[in-house]
Amino acid sequence: MERIYTKSYLNSCKLLSKLSMALCLTLLLSASAFAQGTLIKITGTVKDSKGEPLVGVSVKLKDTKTGISTDVDGKFSITVPDTKTILVVSYIGFQPKEVSVGTQKVINVVLTENESSLNEVVVTGYGQSVKKSDLVGSIGSVSAKQIRERQPTSLADALEGQIAGVQAVTDGGDPLSPGTIQIRGMSSLNSGNGPLYVIDGVISDDAQFINPQDIASIEVLKDAASSAIYGVRGANGVILITTKGGQEGKARVNANYYHLFGKLAHKLQTTSARDLTYYRRVENGGAGTGAAVNPDSVSTFDNKDNDYQDLLYRTGNKDNVNLTLGGGQKGLLYYASLNYTNDQSIIINSYARSFTTLLNVDYQATDQLKVTNHVSISYITGNAVDVGSTASTVFQRNPWVSLYRPDGSMAGYVESKKNPVAYALLSTNVPTTYTVEDNMSVNYQFTKDLRLTGTADARLDDFNRQTFVPLSITSGALGPNNGTSNFDNKFYYDLQAFFNYNHTFNKDHNISAVLGYSRDHHRDDGYGLSLQNYLSEAIRISSDADFPPLSATTTTTYSATESVFARVQYGYKDKYIINGTIRRDGSSRFGPDNKWGNFGAGGAAWRFSQEDFMAWSKKVLDDGKLRYSIGVLGNDKLADFGYSTLLNFGLITGVTNSGAYFGNNAAYVSQNLGNPTIHWEQTVIQNFGMDLTMFGGRLVITPEYYIKKTNGLLSSQILPEETGLKSGAINLGNITNRGFEITVNATPIASKNFSWNINGNVTFQNAGLITYLNPTATAIQGSYLLKQGGHIGDFYLLKNLGVYRWDVSNAYDAQGNRLTPVGVNAAGTTATGYTEPNGTPYTGTIRQMTRNGKILNGGSTIWQDTNNDGVIDENDRQVLGNAVPKVLFGFTNCTGLLLKPTNTGIQAQPLTV
Secondary structure, three states, X not given: OHHHXXXXXXXXXXXXXXXXXXXXXXXXXXXXXXXXXXXXXXXXXXXXXXXXXXOOOEEEEOOOOOEEEOOOOOEEEEEEOOOOOEEEEEOOOEOOEEEEOOOOOEOOEEEOEOOOOOOOEEEEEOOEEEEHHHOOOOEEEEEHHHHHHHOOOOHHHHHOOOOOOEEEEOHXXXXXXXXXXXXXXXXXXXXXXXXXXXXXXXXEOOOOXXXXXXXXXXXXXXXXXXXHHHOEOOOOOEEEEEEOOOOOEEXXXXXXXXXXXXXXXXXXXXXXXXXXXXXHHHHOXXXXXXXXXXXXXXXXXXXXXXXXXXXXXXXXXXXXXXXXXXXXXXXXXXXXXXEEEEEEOOEOOOEEEEEEEXXXXXXXXXXXXXXXXXXXXXEEEEEOOOHHHOOHHHHOOOOOOOOEOOOOOEOXXXXXXXXXXXXXXXXXXXEEEEEEEEEEEEEEEOOOOEEEEEEEXXXXXXXXXXXXXXXXXXXXXXXXXXXXXXXXXXXXXXXXXXXXXXXXXOOOEEEEEEEEEEEEEEEEEEEEEEEEOOOOOOOOOHHHOOOOOOEEEEEEEEEEEEEEEEEEEEEEOOOEEEEEEEEEEEEOOOOOOOOEEEEEEEEEEEOHHHOHHHHHHOOOEEEEEEEEEEXXXXXXXXXXXXXXXXXXXXXXXXXXXXXXXXXEEOEEEOOEEOOOOOOOEEEEEEEEEEEXXXXXXXXXXXXXXXXXXEEOOEEEEEOOHHHOOOEEEEEOEEEEEEEEEEEEXXXXXXXXXEEEEEEEEEEEEEEEEXXXXXXXXXXXEOOEEOOOOOEOOEXXXXXXXXXXXXXXXXXXXXXXXXXXXXXXXXXXXXXXXXXXXXXXXXXXOOEOOEEOOEEOOOOOEEEOOOOOOOEOOHHHOEEEEEOOOOEEEEEEEEEEEOOEEEEEEEEEOOXXX
16 A cells, blocks of 8 residues: 555656646746737838828827837838837827727828828927927027928029018029028128028028928027027028938838920010121111121121020039938937939039938937937039120120131130130139038936037038130230139038027916027138239139239138027917027127127017907907017128228239338238127017817918017228228118018818819018218218118119100200100201190200210110200119019919829019119
8 A cells, every 4th residue: 555655646746847837838838929919019110191201290109208210102100018008109390199099910000191280390490399289489480391482493492482581582593692692671781681491490691501301390580589699690680400310110212313405585676697797787878878787797707606605505414312211219210311412504514413412310329318419411513604794795706707707716805895605614613612520419407397409510611713714815816824723721610509498387377498608710711823824824823924913912801799688488278478688699790889789578478369259259269469579680791890990911913012111021001991890780570460260170271460670780881082991891870671471381182192282472661771971971872872861782783764866856945844846857967946845846955975075976876865954974873673583472282192292383573663
């Protein structure tokens, strides 16, 4: 029994051991299975309501920082811990969506576009951004989507017609021109009217090196409440540009190519060879007299009929290639782009080529510390054809003159007129610019509400321009050939540090603030040579030309600013909003007594649609807001050291010994007189605005009225010659701009398969009214008149009334009324009588107009004798129109049918005379 028991016991132990092992194995397998169950792989696709995949959509685990972005096909793959996980899917311009994982392994999401733009976030600068519904200032925005639809070639092209009050012009078709952008009229005279550019937080005077395809958003700050934080240089408005960054997920490579064609819109009428022949026959004695017109009627050189516009202009072609690479992982994001543009303009031999690169890296070192670095490099070159020697001479050179000499070479001057085709093909003007910019930013999040940001930026611009005019196209081909070499090196750095604070307490109260310090420094070194008699026209270097050169100049200058600033905004229940800004700027461009300037602004907004008494309008009005702001901004754009009279250092040249004493270099007083009393130019801006959002966001209307007054215009004043000086800086006077803007965004149709969006804006402006003019100011500046009560840009010209038909047509009575000759002979030199404008015979004394001491004969221009003294001179000039348009408007119509939106747009900027 004992043995049996022992054996049974041993067998039982073995069984228990096996059961224990099985149980452990089962537990391990269960634990493994459970562990594997906590890591569920989810895949899917995100599309819009039209069925198109969305690229770069954020797919995150709710209440965590874990997430990825969709690829170019809208697909994503993410691992979640359990079936209770909720995915948050969000994308700019679309309503976010939350999806519970549950038992799903494949989750496809359809996002719908925001019916209302009220929740859109608008960047306001220095690390701050607010919901559009909380805006107090006047800010216009252009999104990456709008840029993508337009396929712009420059920033000016991207803004053209998009924002009310913004005049964006692509200058004259010049491929090397960045265009001109002006916000709400001119704020200055000679101190620049271009806006301030802030690119990824970095202040810049231009944005030529930015590729529009790299832009994520553009904000245009138009009033004082929004731009006062930038103080100095903010008076002309501010353009904030945010470039694209990387998204978490696999690397995404995008390639884009487009080709643009351009043609002259229409030709202008010019004189044909036949017309000119007839005119000269009449000039030489009248038609039918047999008078010779050409010296040799069988000469091939003098018997052409050139249409210089057909010869000079061509179909322009522009190629643009853009490559981007973006991606990243948790804590490290990157975005890189390469863009190449080859622009062959509509004028022969006019072209521009550019390479631009951008590298943005964001590194989240810790939960509190984030480091970003943005590096951009650009190279721009081309050939700038001189309009004065080409397009202008189309209307001056005789059409019958051959383009070529008998030996087959291109002709230059003929009858003192240049050959426009030869100058376009043979002369060169090649500017080349290399730009390198590096911007590093460090953010430290002390608490949820408090963040410190420090930035350091450096930019180097290396510019050179080489020009050359060969011997063959100089006057009479007698030469000498000539050229110039100019070099300019600019270095700029900027340092900023600022705190951002944003806190909501008791649910109803929100306060956001920024407090900061900035300092920047500019240095500009230039060197130029003017040369002639190149030994070989194929080798265009300075050592190949005469020495010493015609002239040699060296310049060096620098400037710096230092600033402290603060801005606070308070909101109560998102219904009542106020903000205030203060900034103190110091500039090296003013003397010790005027170096510092204080600027600031304040604003308030009332969302009246949230009031109880507006409950009746909820079916129509989604949101209604009234806004008002007022502020003072500064401008220091004048020549460096304009407060002081400088010394120049002479150089012996091949032409003159100016600045030299007995053959030795010497120092001498500059011809520009310093003005120690020169002070800040100040602009006071008031803005009245209303925002109306209706019908579920289908209709948004924004009317605004502004008053913009600039005091102490910075300008250069020409001094009397007897002083021995040339000019000096002064505060010229005051000007006022007023305008009314209205912007309408409408979405008449928004369905799954079709959408229709209409955006329009119009601005009515009374720009540049001169309210005060310094008594010492020069009233006439070239073709313009500065006069109190007049406008900046008033053309001051002689008025053309036509052409005298005959010699005897130049006849006036004592009151200056032009008489009509009667009984004119064939030559037009005599008449039997005259009649008054009312038809009655005139028997009094005949007066004739003269100009430059000569009587004006038949064929001469009839100029209005404004002062009725019988002499046409400078005293007869009058205001004839203005260069600034009174009306600006833009219209964009965008329709989408399932696959791809098509976009058409126009902008008109009429010249009002």
